Amino acid sequence: MISGIGLDSIEIARIAEKCLYPGSRFAEKMFTEHERLRSARNSRNPYEHLAGCFAAREAFFKATQIWVRRTDVSVAQRPSGEPYYVMVENVERQLGDRRVNLSITHDRSFAHAICICERPD
Template identity: 30%
Template structure:
């Protein structure tokens, strides 16, 4: 059963402006530790690739926060929600801390897709509830 759906469109130029204003601190505030390592590697190879990676993750976290119905209120914190790629390349949601506990207590599962084109990054998240998987 669908618990929630979220979508977000992000202007990559806006993320670039924030990165120019705040430097790496902006990425450190938004990205979790695994995402931050990927962002640093991509940025070292190509600043444009790093920027697009940051924008897609920003967009996906916004969409996820909408899908779970919390917005950016606790236990939803930027760094506790990571959008990582499986070996196949498929993006997946990995949660930590209180957000992971909150999510698991509700027997939720998230599906995410993201894309970027020209000046925009977009993402779509569907969160499912499976009452058969509710923890005891």
């Protein structure tokens, strides 16, 4: 049974702007080391990846109503390309028996993510 749905969109240029601002620590505060490394490997547009992670995390918070530090929930990718959430133990404990499903997409200017939170019947 669906217990929550979270949807978020972010302009990719906004993430790039915040990351590139002189002296900014935005990337270190908002993204895990793994997310930053994966984005650096995306030669086409590293900020597209970070924007997708940002939108995915916001969608997670909206769907689950779990409010924690941003780096306590991160986004990883299976070999098939499917994105999924990686959570610290405290977040997993709060999530309990609920499952979360994630989808991320991008267009030229925006990253979009949806998180569907489900409880067992």
